[in-house]
Amino acid sequence: MANFVIIGAGECGARAAFALREKGFSGDITLIGTEPLAPYERPPLSKGGSSEPPEPKFIALLEHYREQSIDLRLDTTVTAIDPAIKTIRLADGEALSYDKLLLATGASARGFPGVDGVSQRIRVLRTHANAVALHAALYPGQHIAVIGGGFIGLELAATARTRGADVTVIEGQPRVLKRGVPEAIAEAITQRHRQEGADIRCGQVIEAIQEDAGKAMVRLSNGETISADLLLVGIGALPNVALAAGAGLAIDNGIAVNERLETSVADIYAAGDCCSFPLALYGGRRVRLESWRNAQEQANLAAANMQGEGAEISAVPWFWSDQYDLTLQIAGLADEAVTHVRRDLDDGAFILFHLGVDGRLLAASGIGRGNAIARDIRLAEMLIAARAHPDHTALSASSVKLKSLLAA
Structure with a gap:
């Protein structure tokens, strides 16, 4: 029976473990985390003004891991990986073998x-x-x-x-x-x-x-x-790459993986905040994303490819932030844009569309109260994925529905 090990019990690692079961994997799954708490959501840590101490928002209850036969090991540190014999070593001296290994080690505050x-x-x-x-x-x-x-x-x-x-x-x-x-x-x-x-x-x-x-x-x-x-x-984060580097894996602004999340060493994958990857939508440029959605999407992709599906990264980068009553959302990467088109919405909300030199929509950035921009950013994300070249006048006119541009 195959034995899959996941190092890193955060958003990405935990989601990958459950995704393996959802995709029909029946072998052993070991999920290892350094914190004493079960895997939890990190975005809520910096948000909210409640007078009550923050409670962890768990990804799943402990019994769910048991029900899915996921061996969750908390407060546990991996000290080394030996790819030659497909073994990891824990701080207490125990050695665990693996057939496939996923590194979801995340990042640490800089x-x-x-x-x-x-x-x-x-x-x-x-x-x-x-x-x-x-x-x-x-x-x-x-x-x-x-x-x-x-x-x-x-x-x-x-x-x-x-x-x-x-x-x-x-x-x-x-x-x-x-x-x-x-x-x-x-x-x-x-x-x-x-x-x-x-x-x-x-x-x-x-x-x-x-x-x-x-x-x-x-x-x-x-x-x-x-x-x-x-x-x-609060000056950013550094990818946790020490284990990977010690095992001889290629490092490039994180653990370097290909479009299938495979590292430079056979049967070892990496996903989430700890890895950098080529993004075909932007000419194959290598990026590293620290975002909640990216962790979830790559968890599913890693689970698929550890079972041989050979799926490739296709998602559009997406970020969000809540501050007071404002929500900021960004879809895509805007740094190579040369044209910026603004669409004003109700109650002071607006979206900026960022287009490349050839007129292709590369990114969209918006801000507004509550969910004012959510629908349009989602539609813009779909236009970006479709490599659309939308008309500037249509983008700026709030009376023109983005859904009509997607249909076109």
Whole structure:
């Protein structure tokens, strides 16, 4: 009987384990995670302003793993992979053999240069334990400083303000959300934060971070020092590749896989935040995506290909963020676009369509309250997948339904 092992019990790893069963795999499945909690959703960790401590949103109950005969091993560390004999070794010395291995090791919060680890006053957010610790510090009278104006930093800034804490966001770039988000949408997000009383500071260079007298101190290059009760470092994430690199797998901004999620070593696959892959929709360029949907989609793809289906990556990249009452969604990759067409919707919502030099729709970015943009972004995603060359006038006119462009 075949034995499949999955290292990484996050969104991608857990979904892959269940997908294997859904696709008819009857062999042994071992799912290994380093955290003591059963696999849970990570997006809720940075969102919401409830006064109650965050509860993990589990992907499945423990009995579901037992019902599906998935051997879930929590609080367990894999120390090495030996592809020559198809074996992994655990920290307690146990060796497990595999026929197919999936690496879904995710990513870790990037630390600030020169600051070792985390402390009572300096923290990161990546796990439920991190979220619980942060939640305890978010209340009126506290001053929270956030380094990084990306999705995580801004979502936490919104959460902190919702709970009544004072917030200062420090961003080194000229604006927030510099990577992958159009300026018009970044400006709308910035103004919403400022309306809520958050202090957003862009173009700031940090010279030093230290703790002093029970405070986190951030010294800027202009001579100013920002004192905070808590400092959150939210400057991105690094893919967890140590195991793969130690086993001789190719690394390229993550574990390098092909369009079928196969690594450079036979019978080892990688999926989710930890891997980079070629995207045919964008000329085969290699990308690495840190997103909830990508983790789910690649979980299903990995499960299919571990059983020999040979399916290839075809999904359109998609991201979203909730901040206060605003929802931001992006479909596709806009960095190679040369033309940008705006469609205004009701209640201040709008969508930007990003087209390449040949007029092909490459991406769509939108912002609005609640679900104001959800339907149009979904239709834009379908147009992107179809490699459509829509008319600019039709894109900008809210009276023209995107569904009609898709039919055309």
